[in-house]
Amino acid sequence: MEIQRPINNLMVLHSQHDKTDTISRRQSLAGKSKWRISLSRSSSSSSSSSNNSPSKTEIPSEFLCPISGSLMADPIIVSSGHSYERACVIASKTLGFTPTPLFPNSPPDFSTVIPNLALKSAILSWCERRCFPPPKPLDYAAAEKLVFTLMEKTNRSNRKVSISEKELIQAIKDKPSVKLNHAATELDRRPNYFNSSSDESIASSSRTLQLTTRPSCFSSPSSAEIDSLEPNLTPEEEALLIKLKSNRISEIEEALISIRRVTRIDEASRINLCTTRLISTLKSLIVSRYTTVQVNVTAVLVNLSLEKSNKVKIVRSGIVPFLIDVLKCGSLEAQEHSAGAVFSLALEDENKTAIGVLGALEPLLHLIRVGTELTRHDSALALYHLSLVQSNRGKLVQLGAVQMLLNMAKLGQMIGRVLLILCNLASCSVSRDALLDSGGVECMVGILRGTSREVNESTRESCVVVLYGLSHDGGLRFKGLAMAANAVEELIKVERSGRERAKQKARRVLEVMRAKSEDSSPENEEIDWEELLNSGDVSTRSRFRLGGEDGEN
Incomplete structure (x- = not known):
């Protein structure tokens, strides 16, 4: 002391x-x-x-929503190819507002939306590198108020007759000062991006919903697309959602099994339960580290997708990338259900392009060879329906699908479904060239030449349809390849004894091969196809008939 x-x-x-x-x-x-x-x-x-918060000049322009002017937390791609904040698109659709085009003669189209996961990842990486908090999804109320402001500004500008069109567009593009403040407050908000990305966060997600003023569909940045505000949940659905958000795996599994059971047998339940809140919750559970949870989630999605009215809604919810991840690295049973879900969703024409863009083709091509029997069959059917769209056919060619499918057909592996895919590929010029380059004509003729025990009528018909597609342009290249493979003999057999549709296609292919092209010489001569192919000169223009018949066209 x-x-x-x-x-x-x-x-x-x-x-x-x-x-x-x-x-x-x-x-x-x-x-x-x-x-x-x-x-x-x-x-x-x-x-x-x-x-x-970063200044607006620091933020890359592609990271800013054209409507809100703030950093996008939940970017989506609309049909016209532009990216917007999800809440702004929903508010614009609800109020019937079309924002100023980003490019001349390119107005935004909000009819279809797809989550822009690549842009979202880039924004999060940009924020992380600069130590900025990631943006938080925009409240629907704030988005609605923002759109109202833009609508009023547009109306005022339209009333000024003296203003030219160029000046009017520029006036609409100018952002009011409130937007800059809004951008700052959005960046200052506490981030909650990953509230629903793992099993540990399930218990806290309901608390986050209670603290927000936006609709429940905006509970996470990966929330489902909403065309209109949904009514309140039924007591049954509310009880299931509470269980699905439990921190006890047993309760989650029990709820999933209940949903799986009722949606398998009851059409009305499939419609009523396919809400944005439920799909958003399933989206957070599909990435669970528990195999049983992932299996049941994918099975529920298969059941929900059986209803036609649910197919587009499920794809717009942004859950397809998660299904693709399961196709790549999920358990065998989960892969079976995921392949079935993708196949079911691909039945809807509006979904085909989106599923291909999101990257489903490559894992489906892999599973068609190495998956379980059920996975292989559903993957093949999914590829068939997806290949009905030209953009997906081009992607399949780039992925090397043509040679792989031809090899499977030669070996007799799932030949029926493989030939259906090849029929679609033969109808497109890009994939048609790839088929000709990969020996498609020889392969089809070889299958037709097989014994009746090995090849049924459906298979023969599919082979003829492929040959008909390859002969569509009537070029000398196809004629030469067909003659070299002795296709005439097999086509004549089909024309005589095949099914009606196969007969018609075989007859048309034979007509293409019998067709004559004009030659500069006055006399007619039969082409020696073997010599022509060996010499590599397929540009000779001569007259010919099958069987050595002479005559004019």
Whole structure:
């Protein structure tokens, strides 16, 4: 104690001395230039503000929503190819507002939307590199108010007759100051991106919903697309959602099994239960590390997708990328259900392009060879329906699907379904060339030449349809390849004894091969196809008939 007192006295004296020095320095500085203090405060305030949120000039323009002017938290791609914040698109659709086109003669089309996961990942990476908090999804109420403001601004501008069209467009593009403030507040908000991305977060997601003023579909950045505000949940659905958000795996599994059972047998339940809140919850559960949870989630999605009215809604919800991940690395049973779900969703024409763009073709091509029997069959059927769209046919060619499918057909592996896919590929010029390059004509003729025990009538018909597609342009290249493979003999057999549709196609292919092209010489001659193919010259223009018949066209 005796030693402590002197030390305390020294500390007090030192503190008083420091205070005296500080006060004297402040007084001298204030006497010299008082205005510097206010400047310092202003700069420090602005610097602290800038530390919390980036200035608008720092943010890449492609990361900003054209409507809100703020960093996008939940970007989506609309049918016209533009990217917007989800809440802004929903508010615009609800209010019937079409924003100013980003490019001349390219108005945005909100009829179909797809989550832009690549852009979202880029925005999150950009924020992380610059130590900025990731943006939070925009409240629907705020988005609606923002769209109202834009609509009023547009109406006022339209009333000014003296303003030219160019000036009017520029006026609409100008963002009011409130948007800059909105961008700052969005970045200052506490991020909650990953509330529903793992099993551990299930218990906290319901609490987040209670704290928000936006519809429940915006509970996470991967929430489902909403065409209109949904009515309140039924007590049954509310009880299931509570169980699905439990932190006990047993309760989650029990709820999933209940939904799986009722949606398998009841059509009305499939319609009523396919809500945006339920799909959003399933989206968070499909990435579970528990195999049984993932299996049941994918099975529920298969059941929900059986209803035609649900197919587009499920794809728009943004859950397809999660199904694709299961196709790549899920359990065998989960892969079976995922392949079935993709196949079911691909039945809807509006979904075909979106599923192909999201990357489903490559894992389906892989599973058609190495998956379980059920997975292989559903993957093949999914590929058949997806290949009805020309853009997907081009992607399949780039993925090397033509040679792989021809090899499977030669080996008799799932030959019926494989030939259906090849029929679609033969109808497109890009994939048609790939089939000719990969020996498609020889392969089809070889299958037709097989014994009746090995090849049924459906298979023969599919082979003829493929050959008909390859002969569509009537070029000498197809004629030469067909003659070299002795296709005439097999086509004549089909024309005589095949099914009616196969007979018609075989007859048309034979007509193409019998067709004559004009030659510069006045006399007609039969082409020696073997010599022509060996020489590599397929540009000779001569007249010919099958069987050595002479005559005019």
